[in-house]
Amino acid sequence: MKLLPSPALFFLLLFIAASVSAAPAVSPASSPTETPSRAPPPTAPSRAPPTTSSSPLDPKQLEALESLNIPTAKNPCDRRPSAASSAVVTCDGGSPFRHVTGIFFTNCSSDLSISATALRALSPSLLSLSFLDCPSLSPPPRFPVSLHSFSAVSSFLRRRGLSGVSLARLVNLTDLTVSSVPVSASGLYVILGNMHKITSLTISNANISGSIPKHFHSNLTHVDLSNNLLKGSIPTSITLLSNLQSLNLTRNSLSGEIPTGIGDLMWLKNLSLASNRLSGAIPDAISSIPGLTHLDLSGNQLNGTVPSFFSKMKNLKHLNLADNAFHGVLPFNASFLKRLEVFKVGGNSNLCYNHSVLSSKMKLGIAPCDKHGLPMSPPPQKEDASASDYDYSDNGDGNGKKKEEHHGPNKVVLGVAIGLSSLVFLIVFLILLAKWCG
Template sequence: MGMGMDATLFPSRLLPLLRLVVVVAVSVRFAGAAPLDPQQLLALRSLGLGAHRAADPCGADAVGAVNASCDAGAPFRRVTSLALTNCSDTTSVSAAALEALATSLRALAFSDCPAAPPRLLPPEQLAAGLRAFSCIASLHRLSAVWLSHLTNLTELTVADTPLATGSPTELAVVVSHMEHLTRLTISNANLSGFLPHHWHCPNLTHLDLSGNRITGAIPDTLTLLGGITHLNLSSNVLDGQIPTSIGDLISLTTMDLSNNSLSGGIPDTVSTLPELEVLNLGSNRLNGSIPLFLVEMRGLRELNLENNDFDGVVPFTAKFLSRLRVFRAAGNGKLCYNRSVLSAEIAEGVAPCDKYGFPVLPPPATARSERSADYDDGSGDGDADGGADARGGPSAAVLGVAIGLSCLAFLVILLVCLCKVCR
């Protein structure tokens, strides 16, 4: 009797799931592949997988908000990477969905996906197994604590997504246990606080923290990242001098420290960076002369020194500048170039030097030229200013009338005098 009751209840409870499994199995096996794990398929559907793709969500021709890659396991395949792109703002990244995918998921990415962020900490299996995580303009807001639990990541990207923190050491909170990181990008994420004094990811080769609110000086301990090739700290609020220890990062190919408040000169140790191709120090408060050693850096291809307070003569030859794809030095009021060495086209935005090595300043504008710049309507009419010529004086007509009146007055006086003499 009990067995009969169980047999009656079994189909009614599990019939929808069984039908789904059968459909998946038949459809995918027809294509010569094992079916997707049923629990993972349900998780993908909760994240926005379209019904028309339920047969093979990992197919090469897959399109839509949910894009997945799967292994070749048996009897079921499992999802190894998942990307949610341009998803609906009603999408929710639930703990149940992550739990179902956690056993096999190695890469998780969100792009232009305004989904609700996870409310709970990542499942232990996901935290242990995930190797790459990317969130670009997605999830409204992301918890730094949630990220910090993904301790086995090798690649972490958070861009154009506010990072929910609140500690002056919030960057250290995120990466303090990520010993395997090789690429770290946290850009335009409202990150504040200071650069860590201790880095726990010795294998890091790519570090991009641009577009945040990071303050303070660049610590010498940054050079503990000896294998780093790409360093971007631009558009923050960093101050102080560029540390001389920067020369220890001998693998650097790109160094971008632009749009900060760095002061002092360019340290000589920059010359010990043999692989450096891009050096961007624009829009800081750097001063002193531009060091000549930059000419000896054979690999340099982009050099940006604009909008600083450099002075003296540009020390470069035309041959050196011809090797560069980018050279910018405008916005340095005390800087000038030697006209016998460089042309105005090459040293664009830099004043020429006089014979004493000082910038040749343009002549001051006259009051007339200032008025013309403010009010000139482009008509070119010499009478438009109501009786003044192009040099700022009275017009010829006004001068003629004045001379005529003067002569008439002189004749009147002369006649009066003659009349008195004749009497």
């Protein structure tokens, strides 16, 4: 075979370049598997901007800040967060001296020490004290009684945690947040008994045992006692909190029925009672809560039929009834389910849906009903989270995105096929060209 003349070689290179450029580019977006979006990490508590003032800081408080390893070369009240310090300080605009009103520690270094002497020097002006991600810190024996807001999240040595007695002394608190910090106390009432001004209460994942107090202060608008060891029933004292907007008692060992007085909480927007041992039927009184948007009753022993009144609650967006003992026919139609952002009902083996009203494509996690209103077959196995975490899109087809992803041939296979076809065509063309030139 003779060597190809230069025009033929030029034509060959041109044809290969055109074939390569015709192959489709493959981008990460073409992958049929999407990585679920992660929840954003917890952020530091809200911080009031420093008050501008030309007055210097009180000398005694300046010394106290230095003992807490807070830089004071420049006015600490006006200093913004930096890598040099894990603390943010807020101050008032007093004269002739300014005073510290809040300190917010974040990602504390292991050599930080919080002394009771320094905290005393900052009182009575210190109103807010916060610790976020300070796990190697030892808590002081006392906190300033002047505090209106105290927050501790994922902080303090696990073997010590916080003392319920030290928290109980903070009688001026309006906001208490303790999360992922062990609290040693014989019960919640020991901590809350004298907090008459408290409006927002969070004590979660703190190993608190005992029962929920039978008396709460009426100012409360937010109660979060989730992830603890609480037992007993939900007391009627909860239902007397007329200003309550959020109630989270998830992951405890609460038993008994949901109190019918829950319907008196007219301002309630979030009710989470999941992962307890609650029994009985869902009380009709829940239907009288006009602004309820989030209801989670999953992981209990609730029984009876699923109430139809949920479909008339105009503000409801999140409804989780999974893993209970409900039976009968699901009383919802497709238009109601489309309106919800989250709906979970799997794990109720005696519950079924009317297949003439709801499509099996919705993957509700329960079986369709027979003519007697009983499940036709065992409920489908949960292959993945989508069976119980179904996300209803605007077009009513929760699988719309997945269908779109799997539609058509894979772009990688298509590119390889085009390349191979071009190569075969080139070989045949070169053979014919060689014979023609010969």
